[in-house]
Amino acid sequence: MKIHALSLLSLALAACGGSTPEGQPEGWDAALALPKALDRNPDPNVLEIDLTANVADVEVIAGKTTPVWTYNAGLPGPLLRAKVGDRLIVHFKNELPEGTTVHWHGIRLPAAMDGTPEHSQPEVTPGGSFDYDFVLPDAGLYWYHPHVQSAAQVGFGLYGALLVEDPADPPNLGDELVLVLSDMSVREDGSLEDPEAGGNFGTLFGREGDALLVNGKQNPMLVARAGLRQRWRIVNAARSRYFQLALDGHTFTIIGGDGGLASEPRETDAPVLAPGERADVLVTPNGAPGSTLSVKWVPFDRGYGSTFNRAEEELFQIRLTSDSAAESRALPAIGRAIETLDISTATPISLELTSSQVNGEVVMGINGVPSWDAAPIPAMLGETHLFTVKNTMDFAHPFHLHGFFFQPLDEAGAPLSPMEWKDTINVPVDGAARFAVHYNERPGMWMFHCHILDHADAGMMGMIDLSHAH
Numbered sequence: 001m002k003i004h005a006l007s008l009l010s011l012a013l014a015a016c017g018g019s020t021p022e023g024q025p026e027g028w029d030a031a032l033a034l035p036k037a038l039d040r041n042p043d044p045n046v047l048e049i050d051l052t053a054n055v056a057d058v059e060v061i062a063g064k065t066t067p068v069w070t071y072n073a074g075l076p077g078p079l080l081r082a083k084v085g086d087r088l089i090v091h092f093k094n095e096l097p098e099g100t101t102v103h104w105h106g107i108r109l110p111a112a113m114d115g116t117p118e119h120s121q122p123e124v125t126p127g128g129s130f131d132y133d134f135v136l137p138d139a140g141l142y143w144y145h146p147h148v149q150s151a152a153q154v155g156f157g158l159y160g161a162l163l164v165e166d167p168a169d170p171p172n173l174g175d176e177l178v179l180v181l182s183d184m185s186v187r188e189d190g191s192l193e194d195p196e197a198g199g200n201f202g203t204l205f206g207r208e209g210d211a212l213l214v215n216g217k218q219n220p221m222l223v224a225r226a227g228l229r230q231r232w233r234i235v236n237a238a239r240s241r242y243f244q245l246a247l248d249g250h251t252f253t254i255i256g257g258d259g260g261l262a263s264e265p266r267e268t269d270a271p272v273l274a275p276g277e278r279a280d281v282l283v284t285p286n287g288a289p290g291s292t293l294s295v296k297w298v299p300f301d302r303g304y305g306s307t308f309n310r311a312e313e314e315l316f317q318i319r320l321t322s323d324s325a326a327e328s329r330a331l332p333a334i335g336r337a338i339e340t341l342d343i344s345t346a347t348p349i350s351l352e353l354t355s356s357q358v359n360g361e362v363v364m365g366i367n368g369v370p371s372w373d374a375a376p377i378p379a380m381l382g383e384t385h386l387f388t389v390k391n392t393m394d395f396a397h398p399f400h401l402h403g404f405f406f407q408p409l410d411e412a413g414a415p416l417s418p419m420e421w422k423d424t425i426n427v428p429v430d431g432a433a434r435f436a437v438h439y440n441e442r443p444g445m446w447m448f449h450c451h452i453l454d455h456a457d458a459g460m461m462g463m464i465d466l467s468h469a470h
Contacts, residue, residue, distance in 0.1 A: 024175055024225055025321050031220040032316070034161065034178060037078035046089065047082045051102070053146075053158060054095040060211055061218065064190030069096060069156035075216035076180045076237065077144070077160025084139045084166050090132040092124065099123035099148050102132060103402070104162065105276060106142040106258055106423045109134040111444025111466075114402055115147050119445040119463065123148045138405075139166030140260035141178070141233045141278045151239050151453035152195035155185065155209065157216075159237040166260070170332035173255075174229035174282055180216070181273070181315075182237040183209030200362045204355065205305065205395065206240030206452040212297055214316045221292075221317045224285050227325035232281040236273035239453040242396075244272045244300040245315070247283065247293060255334045256280035259405045259421025264335040266418055272300055274398035276424040276451035285318050286325060293318040303395035303429045338419040341407050341436045346386035349377060353391050353399075353427060353450065353460060363459050364450070370459030376445065377462065380469045384438045386413075391427045397460070398451040399433060400424040403444075406437040424451055439466050 041048035056073040057065040071077025082088060094100055101123055103115035113134045117123040124130045142162040146153040161180050185193030185207065198207060214220055224230065236243050245252070246269070255265045258278050271279055285293055297315045299307040355364045363370050379385060387406070389399050405421035411434065427433045449461035 024228060025223055028175075028223045028225075029177055031217065032177060032179070032215045032222060034076065034079040034180070034215055035072065035074035037072060037080060041089070045085070046087045047080065048089040048091075049078070049080065050091045050093070051077070052093045052095055053100055055097075058157070058216070060184055060186050060213070060216075061190065064186075066184075066186055066190045066192060068184075068192075069153060069158050071144075071158060071160050075157050075213075076182070077158070079160065079178055080144075080162040082136055082162075082164055084136065084164055086136050086164075088132070088134060088136055091129065092132060093129045094124040094126055097126060099125045100146045100153060100158070101130070101148055102144050103147040104132070104134075104142065104144050105400070106140070106278070107134070107162070108137050108403060108405070108442070110442055111403065111446065114444075114446070116402065116445070116447050117148055119447065136164045138260055139164050139169070140256065140258065141235055141280065143180075143235045143237055143278075145237065149457070151207065151457045154237070154453055155195055155207065155239045156192060157184065161233075161235055163233060169261075170334055172329055172332055173334070174231035174284075176231045176233065177222075179214055179232050179234045180237050181234060181243045182213045183241050184211045184213060185209040186211050203362045203454050203458050206454045208238070208241045212313055212315055219314055219316055221319055223319045223321065225323050225326055226286050226289065226320045227284065227328055229282055229284045229329065229331075232279075232283060234273060234279045234281060236275050236277050238275050240275060242272060242274050242300040242302050244270050244298040246270050246296045246298045246312070247285075249287075250283060250285070253282040253331070254279055255282060257420050258423045261334065261336045263338050263417075263419040270298060274396070274424065274426045274451065275453070276398050276400050277426075282331070284328070285320065287320050289320060289322045289324060291320050293320065303393070306395070335418075338407075338415075338421065340415055340419075341384060341438055343384060343386050343409075343413055343436050346384040346436060347379075349385045349387045351387065351389045351462075353389065353393060353397050355393055364455050365459045366462050371449075371461035372459065374462050376465035379439050379464050379466045381439055381441065381443060381466065382469055384436055387435050387437065388432055389427050389434075390432045391429060394429060395452075396429055397427045397455065398424050399427050400449060400451045401437065402447045403442060404437050404439065404446065406435040409434040409436060443467050
């Protein structure tokens, strides 16, 4: 199967103007359009789809085709769009040459649906199938990806976005874009790079692809009218790369993240997303009519050598139409009340992220123990854990907990401001992350790991064994 680039016709028409008096030009976001999945179920409260993991020829670099590992033959996989409380049914089929699963990153679902092999389900072997069936309890942007040979399979293209909408969101937040940020290692002839390239150093650093991708495309062009606010729903789906964004002369307003809206918005010149994180961002492109803005990836200091001799790269462009700037709209009140978790009787959990060498190979672990030798951490329904995750290495680590949101805390145990629910948090070099999680439901085995997927595969992973209270 061959997937061709989108026609430039809609971009050319949009760049000439054609805006409605208040809106964006027709086809303004065509270059960033995500594939969609056919809903098999007529019930408006059920999204039922077929999802097939297969290899498809995709033009990642100009003029070359790459045998990308895909969901439904698209890069990224289809955007799944539902609303809070909907039921999601996914009939998954594996047409890859090796086993795989689908993990639903960030969703509070039953353990049996979490996609972690040996714990929630067996891996789906080539030619096999599995039905995922669960309710979507929380608004926000989530994503799906494999949990078998995760670094290689995600690096080869297996990821997609899941947007759970909240009908109670304030109106007029902005014209919405879902942005799936990633990268891919592609050779000059279009073939995929060896997922073990770089050996031990590649594992230690975390392998980053040389092709930066936005919704599966290199440096696409958005066409927009100046002055119209946009709402970017962003997920970092890269196996190792941190995405720090910049748009000269502009400020970003972050209104939410992993677990939906934050308690209040905050402004920044350069939002940063670690692998696995999401951000809900408002931005209003401005400039001279007909000019082009450049949204850039900026190297982020995540540890030893991560910014050395690295330049900014253009991620995508925004071509402003010839129309005059639209009148700015007042920002509606944004935020939500988030109850502070009671940690007065919480069980302290202390973890150190570690690495060593065993028989000449890099082995990573937690508290000096790789995942394959680690005993699970016991927990009971109704219990709260107070985590302190310390980083002993020269590289930062995005720490991800499956199945539950947690509340980030400062050194004194107070919630960070603005308050938000997270499932992935950056643990800086020589630093620590502190957070509280309450296990109120859904017993089972729940994974936690570094979301630099090379690190997870090398052993920086563990489990929580959540059981009923005695």
